[in-house]
Amino acid sequence: MKRLRTFIALAAVPLILAGCGDLSNSSMSTNSGSSKSGSTQLTGQSTDSDYEGVIQSGHYQVSKSRGVTNTQDSGNTYNLKSFENGMLSVSKKVFSTKKYVFQEGQYLSSTTVQNWLDRKSKSNTTGLNPTDNGSKSATKRNPIYIQALEEQDYMTQKNNKLSLGGVTIGIAVNSVDYYKKTQYGATYETKITQAQGEAYAKSAANTVLKRLRQKSALKNVPIVIAVYRQASNDSLIGGNFLVYSTNKAGSTSVSKWTPLNVKNYTFPLSSGQSSPNSNDASSFSNFKSQVENFFPNLSGVTAQAQYDGKSLAGMHVNITTQFYSQTEIINFTQYLQTTAQKYLPSGVPIDITVSSTDGIQSFLSRAKNEKKFTSHVFNSY
Amino acid sequence: MKRLRTFIALAAVPLILAGCGDLSNSSMSTNSGSSKSGSTQLTGQSTDSDYEGVIQSGHYQVSKSRGVTNTQDSGNTYNLKSFENGMLSVSKKVFSTKKYVFQEGQYLSSTTVQNWLDRKSKSNTTGLNPTDNGSKSATKRNPIYIQALEEQDYMTQKNNKLSLGGVTIGIAVNSVDYYKKTQYGATYETKITQAQGEAYAKSAANTVLKRLRQKSALKNVPIVIAVYRQASNDSLIGGNFLVYSTNKAGSTSVSKWTPLNVKNYTFPLSSGQSSPNSNDASSFSNFKSQVENFFPNLSGVTAQAQYDGKSLAGMHVNITTQFYSQTEIINFTQYLQTTAQKYLPSGVPIDITVSSTDGIQSFLSRAKNEKKFTSHVFNSY
Incomplete structure (x- = not known):
């Protein structure tokens, strides 16, 4: 009985969807029925490699x-x-x-x-x-x-x-x-x-x-x-x-x-540990040594690396340091942009978050096939 | 005497700089003297509207x-x-x-x-x-x-x-x-x-x-x-x-x-307060009402807005909510991307940070003359 009720409820929902076939068009902005009760929308898609999600009557399902x-x-x-x-x-x-x-x-x-x-x-x-x-x-x-x-x-x-x-x-x-x-x-x-x-x-x-x-x-x-x-x-x-x-x-x-065959590693590797490709670990360690002494106070530099078989699939780099001014954050971020491009492995998606005790301060990322990192300094008026 | 010593020290520094004139070329990557002691480098420039900074012997000045x-x-x-x-x-x-x-x-x-x-x-x-x-x-x-x-x-x-x-x-x-x-x-x-x-x-x-x-x-x-x-x-x-x-x-x-004539405001405005342009405040409040009920649990939506005279110069939007899965974060971010474009004032730089009690979860931004927001979901392997 309970299952039957669910079925009826689902069938009664007027599924108003603007897009059809090509999902990249079925975003909010083309959907005029967004405020109708019981209507279904999609979240929109950030990139082709992400799924859209389902919104029911304005609320996430x-x-x-x-x-x-x-x-x-x-x-x-x-x-x-x-x-x-x-x-x-x-x-x-x-x-x-x-x-x-x-x-x-x-x-x-x-x-x-x-x-x-x-x-x-x-x-x-x-x-x-x-x-x-x-x-x-x-x-x-x-x-x-x-x-x-x-x-x-x-x-x-x-x-x-x-x-x-x-x-x-x-x-x-x-x-x-x-x-x-x-x-x-x-x-x-x-x-x-x-x-x-x-x-x-x-x-x-x-x-x-x-x-x-x-x-x-x-x-x-x-x-x-x-x-x-x-x-x-x-x-x-x-x-x-x-x-x-x-x-x-x-x-x-x-x-x-x-x-x-996906495996995760943290860089720097602990002693005795090895990653599927030693070039990546040494690229990271070169990057680390360029970065950690940028300020008189030491910056901590670590990374999570993911491998698919023998090949690097991506990297999340985490940098923590104590900043003494907004201009230090801006200039550090600019320095990271050039240094990351020079030292970190190419051809894989990489992002870098820069944090202090006050939380995230800036962020850089590069998609799989891009050469340059884009950056953003978190700001406040 | 002390002043004289400083002068000599400065004069003795071999200022090796790769770029000249056009600063956009004078980044790290074109500078071969980066490891020389006493050498001067620049940080590189994220955008034309940012200054490069000075690095001395590999350390930030x-x-x-x-x-x-x-x-x-x-x-x-x-x-x-x-x-x-x-x-x-x-x-x-x-x-x-x-x-x-x-x-x-x-x-x-x-x-x-x-x-x-x-x-x-x-x-x-x-x-x-x-x-x-x-x-x-x-x-x-x-x-x-x-x-x-x-x-x-x-x-x-x-x-x-x-x-x-x-x-x-x-x-x-x-x-x-x-x-x-x-x-x-x-x-x-x-x-x-x-x-x-x-x-x-x-x-x-x-x-x-x-x-x-x-x-x-x-x-x-x-x-x-x-x-x-x-x-x-x-x-x-x-x-x-x-x-x-x-x-x-x-x-x-x-x-x-x-x-x-630069002034800062927080949105939503407190009762009785007004901003230089009431359209922006109502745009924000429409955005807020579209966003805060996305999940069954309420999301907090506030913003800092900066005005130069009567015109909006930019906005930092801050959203806090409790997420129950990574897919909720991804889908919320996609939803924000379309909703922000639809509701928030156009023609000004805007960024949006999405945080939970675990810190920042995702981030969206749009430069001054862009139409679409770019987004990034913070991730971990």
């Missing part, structure tokens, strides 16, 4: 399980951004940004996701994590494997109506499960190898796929399932996606997993 | 009175940015960014500036602020008029050498002087009207000009003096420049003051 991943990933917020961005990246391999519109997950509620993430027990038969075996020993207990589970919907447009075109499910497994032996006691760790985590998630993925197929709306759409491995809480980068599978409409078990 | 304004303006940090940016704006009216290079003030030391900012007394004969008349009464005491004083140097290039082409002095007067009657007691306020502050600063400017002319290096360069009025500590915007004067080489008293 938030996820039915809004906030669950947020809470689950509070131990290391890098995981949150990394997990959700990674889900978008995997989705783009299957659902083209030119054809599909992004919608926050509408089929799994907070309660459902929370139950799935809990341990299986008599009172929680849908739990995807193993039952509590009673042990408090780091190596003998059953750890919590699955830390987060998120749904993203991909919509297609036809005759100015949106309909579900596919779903992506991200399953995040722990590399370390943090637990307490007593309520306010110390935190202990159970380590989970990549192989263990991946195997557990793959098996859970089959269960999830079967459950999703029981929902009538999800019976006949492709469902992508991607497995992510969380970084530990002390990491300065997020984790990474290990494998994904595209499951054709109607299929109830995963037939094939495609491996992903 | 910091101000001889570095940090003084910082300390003086700690009550309201908006004043700091506003004062220093305003000094640059005034300087650009006199010293073209195409011909001049910016150098942090090298002629007034921290001690000098600090003494000038203190009260005149037997032990501090150079104090520009009035002697203590002993009164603790808000209306009878002599307030501290001059809160900050800053020097900026403008250099010209010839035959690959930099030489001083002009100086700008900013004098910041209080609108409110905060004082204590006892060391750890309550803070009291002496209000200073614009007329009082301006008159006091103009008179001090003559004293300052005479003193500067006594330094041999400053005898024969144009000296710009600009008077700024500080915003009170509870203000959400900085103060504004009132007048400036350009004093020809050699002149020892100010002959003419040019009024400036």
